[in-house]
Amino acid sequence: MINDLQEILSVNIRGMKRSAIRELLKYLNQPGLISFSGGFPAPQSFPVEELKGIIAEVMENEPYYALQYGTTEGDNLLRSQLADRYKKLGIDVTMDNIIITTASQQALDLIAKSFIDRGDTIIVGLPTYLGALSAFNSYGADMIGIPMDDEGEIPEIMEDEIKKSINRGKKPKFIYVIPDFQNPAGMTMSEKRRKEIIDIAHRYDILILEDSPYRELRYEGESQRTLYELDGTQQVVLLGTFSKIFCPGFRIGWVMGHPDVLDKVVIGKQATDLCTPPFTQRIAARYMEKGYLDPKISEICKMYKSKQKVMLEALDEFMPEEFTWTKPQGGLFLMATGPEWIDTDALLIDCIKEQNVAYVAGTSFFCDGKGQNTMRLNFSYESEENNREGCRRLGTFLKKVIANKS
Amino acid sequence: MHYSDSFSRITQVMKSSLIRELVASTKNIPDLISFAGGFPSPATFPYQQLASLFEEVVKNEGSDVLQYGASEGDILLKEQLMKWEGYELKPEEMVITVGATNAIYYYTRCLINPGDVILCEAPSFLGTLVTFDALEADCQSIAMDEEGIIMDELKDKVRTLRQQGKNIKFLYIIPDFHNPAGITYSLKRRKDIIQYCIDNEIPILEDNPYSRLRFYGESVPTFYRVAKTEFHPTDIVTEVVSFSKILGPGLRIAYAKGDKELIEKMVSWQQKVTITPDCVAERVVARFLEKGLMEAHLKNICEYYRPYLQKMLDELEKHMPSSVHWTKPEGGIFLWLTLPENINADELFIEASKHKVSFIPGSKFYPEGQERFNTLRLNFTYSTFEQIEKGVCSLAELLKAKL
Numbered sequence: 063m064i065n066d067l068q069e070i071l072s073v074n075i076r077g078m079k080r081s082a083i084r085e086l087l088k089y090l091n092q093p094g095l096i097s098f099s100g101g102f103p104a105p106q107s108f109p110v111e112e113l114k115g116i117i118a119e120v121m122e123n124e125p126y127y128a129l130q131y132g133t134t135e136g137d138n139l140l141r142s143q144l145a146d147r148y149k150k151l152g153i154d155v156t157m158d159n160i161i162i163t164t165a166s167q168q169a170l171d172l173i174a175k176s177f178i179d180r181g182d183t184i185i186v187g188l189p190t191y192l193g194a195l196s197a198f199n200s201y202g203a204d205m206i207g208i209p210m211d212d213e214g215e216i217p218e219i220m221e222d223e224i225k226k227s228i229n230r231g232k233k234p235k236f237i238y239v240i241p242d243f244q245n246p247a248g249m250t251m252s253e254k255r256r257k258e259i260i261d262i263a264h265r266y267d268i269l270i271l272e273d274s275p276y277r278e279l280r281y282e283g284e285s286q287r288t289l290y291e292l293d294g295t296q297q298v299v300l301l302g303t304f305s306k307i308f309c310p311g312f313r314i315g316w317v318m319g320h321p322d323v324l325d326k327v328v329i330g331k332q333a334t335d336l337c338t339p340p341f342t343q344r345i346a347a348r349y350m351e352k353g354y355l356d357p358k359i360s361e362i363c364k365m366y367k368s369k370q371k372v373m374l375e376a377l378d379e380f381m382p383e384e385f386t387w388t389k390p391q392g393g394l395f396l397m398a399t400g401p402e403w404i405d406t407d408a409l410l411i412d413c414i415k416e417q418n419v420a421y422v423a424g425t426s427f428f429c430d431g432k433g434q435n436t437m438r439l440n441f442s443y444e445s446e447e448n449n450r451e452g453c454r455r456l457g458t459f460l461k462k463v464i465a466n467k468s
Numbered sequence: 469m470h471y472s473d474s475f476s477r478i479t480q481v482m483k484s485s486l487i488r489e490l491v492a493s494t495k496n497i498p499d500l501i502s503f504a505g506g507f508p509s510p511a512t513f514p515y516q517q518l519a520s521l522f523e524e525v526v527k528n529e530g531s532d533v534l535q536y537g538a539s540e541g542d543i544l545l546k547e548q549l550m551k552w553e554g555y556e557l558k559p560e561e562m563v564i565t566v567g568a569t570n571a572i573y574y575y576t577r578c579l580i581n582p583g584d585v586i587l588c589e590a591p592s593f594l595g596t597l598v599t600f601d602a603l604e605a606d607c608q609s610i611a612m613d614e615e616g617i618i619m620d621e622l623k624d625k626v627r628t629l630r631q632q633g634k635n636i637k638f639l640y641i642i643p644d645f646h647n648p649a650g651i652t653y654s655l656k657r658r659k660d661i662i663q664y665c666i667d668n669e670i671p672i673l674e675d676n677p678y679s680r681l682r683f684y685g686e687s688v689p690t691f692y693r694v695a696k697t698e699f700h701p702t703d704i705v706t707e708v709v710s711f712s713k714i715l716g717p718g719l720r721i722a723y724a725k726g727d728k729e730l731i732e733k734m735v736s737w738q739q740k741v742t743i744t745p746d747c748v749a750e751r752v753v754a755r756f757l758e759k760g761l762m763e764a765h766l767k768n769i770c771e772y773y774r775p776y777l778q779k780m781l782d783e784l785e786k787h788m789p790s791s792v793h794w795t796k797p798e799g800g801i802f803l804w805l806t807l808p809e810n811i812n813a814d815e816l817f818i819e820a821s822k823h824k825v826s827f828i829p830g831s832k833f834y835p836e837g838q839e840r841f842n843t844l845r846l847n848f849t850y851s852t853f854e855q856i857e858k859g860v861c862s863l864a865e866l867l868k869a870k871l
């Protein structure tokens with residue numbers, strides 16, 4: 063699967079020598095590779111049948127709208143569908159609080175552009191989503207990483223770091239968090255933790271960027287309220303996306319927040335791609351209008367819950383006892399941690415070569431370059447059988463590494 | 469919280485596109501005849517063909533195209549594009565993007581540091597100038613005649629700027645049925661520019677959304693093709709081709725081709741900014757080309773637009789005072805009018821909207837401080853014959869009254 067290979071490459075090759083990349087490429091083409099690398103949804107989760115009907119309808123009824131240039135803010139029908147959905151959850155928003163982007167990756171780029179000057183500081187988790195780090199990096203941000211416990215970034219340390227940064231004359235531009243099923247670590251913030259972080263943001267007058275692609279993919283436990291809702295003053299900008307609950311090939315995401323911020327994002331977007339394809343936006347809007355979204359999400363949750371269960375059981379069975387891993391209540395990933403001396407970066411090629419299974423080395427997610435003893439494992443993309451078999455292979459490989467060391 | 473304190477420096481000064489605001493200002497005028505737009509006519513969208521392709525693609529290749537795709541673009545689309553282009557081209561010399569705007573943005577982000585110079589035409593496409601501006605480039609415009617930018621002006625400009633120690637990064641050119649100027653570069657001018665740019669190490673960004681919309685006459689090979697086939701080194705030109713004006717802008721599909729190393733950098737930007745273009749739309753365009761639908765479709769569009777161009781030219785001829793001049797393009801979607809020096813098209817715009825006619829004042833198409841005010845752009849593809857007749861007549865009346 064070419065797509066997934068590309069993702070393995072893109073997240074792993076930072077800092078790799080050309081020769082190592084060439085070698086990696088060679089092994090990635092081995093038949094039978096099981097990949098826990100990507101952040102890919104399962105293709106079985108795509109609503110192909112529903113889409114066929116909707117595409118036919120949109121092309122029949124509104125082709126001129128769908129194929130013409132659209133506004134930079136996005137399709138009003140889609141914006142109001144999204145607003146209505148949030149309203150049903152008790153969040154007070156209108157269409158004017160929401161704009162559409164070419165998925166959340168673009169939102170991350172545009173928010174970074176709107177706020178970051180070279181040398182500005184940003185607060186992020188240790189670890190956090192690689193794509194966000196790379197978007198912030200491209201504007202020259204100076205990332206301050208905050209260690210995390212089971213509930214997310216540790217507030218005392220966050221406050222401390224903010225104070226230090228302010229004392230250096232650099233008030234952080236925003237606090238970037240992924241509160242639900244964090245990528246890569248998998249934890250979810252409790253309501254208490256959310257409120258503590260909002261509190262800090264208010265005290266120091268700093269924006270919060272809440273990136274929430276996995277929120278709806280909850281397999282157990284109670285849903286938490288968004289930081290956006292808890293804050294209630296629009297000091298939080300929330301990013302949403304259809305990538306994990308509809309299909310990522312349609313690049314559609316949204317930004318919800320204060321109109322002053324949205325204005326700037328829109329101006330930035332004009333200069334980047336003018337508008338997100340109106341055609342796919344309208345399809346997404348009709349899809350929501352017909353009530354397909356929520357039943358589909360339940361289906362996806364059922365599928366992923368079971369895949370995750372298989373992986374967790376297989377890890378229990380096959381991993382060396384020196385390893386621990388997170389047990390998230392949702393999302394697509396879990397993160398495994400080995401003994402301090404293990405270097406998952408250095409081991410990746412051997413792991414693929416010998417056992418034909420791939421993971422993402424943890425260092426990519428740590429802005430301080432640490433985390434070399436961690437790895438991220440995706441459980442949504444491969445089949446249940448492959449999840450089990452892949453863990454068996456991974457366990458075999460790691461046990462050998464550990465045995466050789468001692 | 470006051471966001472304005474937190475915005476980045478560039479965000480605080482960034483401006484929205486003036487055309488958006490102009491068009492918005494006339495939005496509520498009933499029965500307005502608008503020559504202002506830059507939209508293709510919906511009548512040219514091959515929507516029935518696209519509809520069945522979309523259904524087919526989702527049905528047969530859903531698990532592939534609904535998934536995250538490759539950041540450099542769909543390989544199947546690239547294969548079709550290579551065939552369509554009809555000359556030697558490798559997949560790694562191309563990147564598919566979310567419209568031409570997106571390709572231009574990545575190209576610019578690869579090359580520009582704040583303060584670097586981009587050479588552009590006077591006038592040039594406003595949307596692109598906005599993109600350049602947002603990346604803090606210093607846009608320097610070069611006057612044009614009927615065959616393109618004037619060589620002597622180009623040379624003078626480069627000499628002066630280099631004497632000032634400026635870093636000239638590239639030349640931005642819209643060679644066919646120019647937006648807004650309506651002209652097409654002659655082959656000789658293309659060659660002269662390429663030679664000059666090779667000698668002076670200035671890369672060329674060629675923006676080509678209209679080249680396939682030729683209603684009359686012989687097509688002229690693109691800068692990219694000329695450089696590739698007749699010059700050394702061949703990699704000075706990066707060409708951007710958009711499907712917005714030939715299939716439908718709503719698809720947001722374009723591609724850039726150029727030097728492999730540069731394309732690779734553009735792909736890295738795409739990976740950071742959108743990860744990938746819309747994968748379904750990419751595959752639909754691929755299948756459209758593969759089924760050989762493009763040539764017949766292009767012929768249809770050209771036949772559809774040709775009478776509108778003719779109509780507008782006829783009406784201008786019939787009504788305009790002799791001191792007004794206009795380009796006579798053989799394709800594209802715009803005409804460019806030059807008025808006597810003492811007439812300001814910005815003012816004319818306001819008067820005209822009271823008479824229910826609209827256009828874009830030419831001043832909007834120049835970098836700030838380099839404007840010419842006695843010019844305006846007319847679009848002929850978004851109005852009916854009656855509207856063209858009536859609209860041109862009212863404009864002419866207004867102008868006559870001023871002279």
Ligand SMILES: Cc1ncc(COP(=O)(O)O)c(C=O)c1O
Binds near residue numbers: 166303304305742743
């Ligand atoms: C935390 C997070 N944010 C944003 C994204 C980007 O997703 P998309 O651009 O497909 O919406 C991802 C994708 O994996 C993610 O994990």
Ligand SMILES: Cc1ncc(COP(=O)(O)O)c(C=O)c1O
Binds near residue numbers: 567568569596710717
């Ligand atoms: C010269 C020129 N370049 C670029 C564009 C933008 O095209 P796209 O829709 O492909 O972003 C236009 C659209 O009007 C144009 O006229």
